[in-house]
Amino acid sequence: MSTAKEASTLLDSEYEHTPVPQEHRRSFASVSAVWYSFPLVLTSAVIGGAVTAMLGFKMGILAILVGNLMLMVVVGSLSYLAGKTGESFAISAKRTFGKAGYVVVSGLLSTVVIGWFALMVGLTGDTMARSFGQNLLLMTLLGGVLYVAATFIGIKALTILGYFAAPLYVILGIAAIVIAFNSGTSAIFEYEPLAGAGALSFGVAVTMIFSTFTDSGTMTADFTRWAKNGKHGFFAAFTAFPIAKFIAEGIGAVIVASASALVVNASQNGGDFIGILASAGGVLKVLAIIFVFVNLGVGCTHCLYNGAAGWSHMTKSNMRVVTLILGAIGIAVALTGVWAQFQGWLNLLGLIVPPIAAILIMDQLVLKRRNDESQKWQPLAFVSWGLAAAIALIVDRFAPQLSVVVAGLVSSAVIYYIGHLITSRRTTATPGDGPVNDAIDDSVDVPVA
Numbered sequence: 001m002s003t004a005k006e007a008s009t010l011l012d013s014e015y016e017h018t019p020v021p022q023e024h025r026r027s028f029a030s031v032s033a034v035w036y037s038f039p040l041v042l043t044s045a046v047i048g049g050a051v052t053a054m055l056g057f058k059m060g061i062l063a064i065l066v067g068n069l070m071l072m073v074v075v076g077s078l079s080y081l082a083g084k085t086g087e088s089f090a091i092s093a094k095r096t097f098g099k100a101g102y103v104v105v106s107g108l109l110s111t112v113v114i115g116w117f118a119l120m121v122g123l124t125g126d127t128m129a130r131s132f133g134q135n136l137l138l139m140t141l142l143g144g145v146l147y148v149a150a151t152f153i154g155i156k157a158l159t160i161l162g163y164f165a166a167p168l169y170v171i172l173g174i175a176a177i178v179i180a181f182n183s184g185t186s187a188i189f190e191y192e193p194l195a196g197a198g199a200l201s202f203g204v205a206v207t208m209i210f211s212t213f214t215d216s217g218t219m220t221a222d223f224t225r226w227a228k229n230g231k232h233g234f235f236a237a238f239t240a241f242p243i244a245k246f247i248a249e250g251i252g253a254v255i256v257a258s259a260s261a262l263v264v265n266a267s268q269n270g271g272d273f274i275g276i277l278a279s280a281g282g283v284l285k286v287l288a289i290i291f292v293f294v295n296l297g298v299g300c301t302h303c304l305y306n307g308a309a310g311w312s313h314m315t316k317s318n319m320r321v322v323t324l325i326l327g328a329i330g331i332a333v334a335l336t337g338v339w340a341q342f343q344g345w346l347n348l349l350g351l352i353v354p355p356i357a358a359i360l361i362m363d364q365l366v367l368k369r370r371n372d373e374s375q376k377w378q379p380l381a382f383v384s385w386g387l388a389a390a391i392a393l394i395v396d397r398f399a400p401q402l403s404v405v406v407a408g409l410v411s412s413a414v415i416y417y418i419g420h421l422i423t424s425r426r427t428t429a430t431p432g433d434g435p436v437n438d439a440i441d442d443s444v445d446v447p448v449a
Helices: 003-010 028-036 042-055 057-085 089-097 102-132 136-153 155-183 202-211 214-218 230-258 274-280 282-315 319-334 338-352 354-366 379-398 404-428 435-443
Strands: none
Touching (some): 028 155, 042 102, 042 230, 042 282, 057 214, 089 379, 136 155, 202 404, 214 282, 274 282, 282 319, 354 404, 379 404
């Protein structure tokens, strides 16, 4: 086999500028591995444990379940669309936001997701330094380089990584739970919120659970466009939400509820079980070191893939070149310690991103609008997004105990639907009262609710 042929086999086309052809779609197992491995990351255990520390076990688990069911509906719907069309998020957004307008939406999400990449690269270095006494900057740089290299290969590398990362998370998570039970208690259902952990409402907890994947979840088409059809796309997302993410966050919840004494500052560090594994020594410590890079590598590669897919399409560039550029920027940002701003990212995402997903679903799945794809801007989509974001901001400011995510999703869907009714009636009521004009009007296929 020639070198050129080997390269073409390893580096398949990522179809960043066109829909994935049917003959190049991937198996259900392959697409599912990309998605279910994504939420099986250490940050999920952190969030699940933090929510439990501030709500108690029963309410914490309920918030985790509700947040994941919401993700199932949103991400599953968008994945169904992607499986039908084979289009990436950027391509799909053109039909709802316009040929020029999509750049605003795709640019925002593709940039924010690079923030997540930087955050998790930084978390890699921090975890290695805190749990294993390694050099912070060196481990951050090493992790970043490895993650960029994997993303450069493309969707094939994300699939292979998923096959290994998912079982590793479950095995080590269970091992941490066993250690926690032996050191603490198995009466996890009796766990009450930590004194002085800070007030947290159920609505805010749901927002935290949802927001950890609201960006890449909205951009799910970048992954599920590889599915053979819409049903495969939906069920691939279903393996992640609620199944994999609930398991990942549930492990964090159980660890906090069973052995809070082993978790330092549970309201912030949540169910981060790396320290528990490291303290056990032996094989578990070695596996824990491997786990840090493999597990956080899943999150980093997925986020970088999202960002590269979006920016390469917007700039009409090669996706792998963009991967190297964005990866270098993300690593540089990670070295500044941006990962410490974790809560701030969640609040931002919970406010402005969910309405985008709801508008796409309403436009392309529920209403099945046949927008003029040559139109540069689709005002209805932007008006709905702006108003929904304003409503979410008001909820966040004056009713913080409620879920900003729910406010954004529901308000954007309702506003877009009402706007559709109004614009459809205007289209139907075109000028002209004579029989000729009436005949022309009757022949026009006007979208109706």
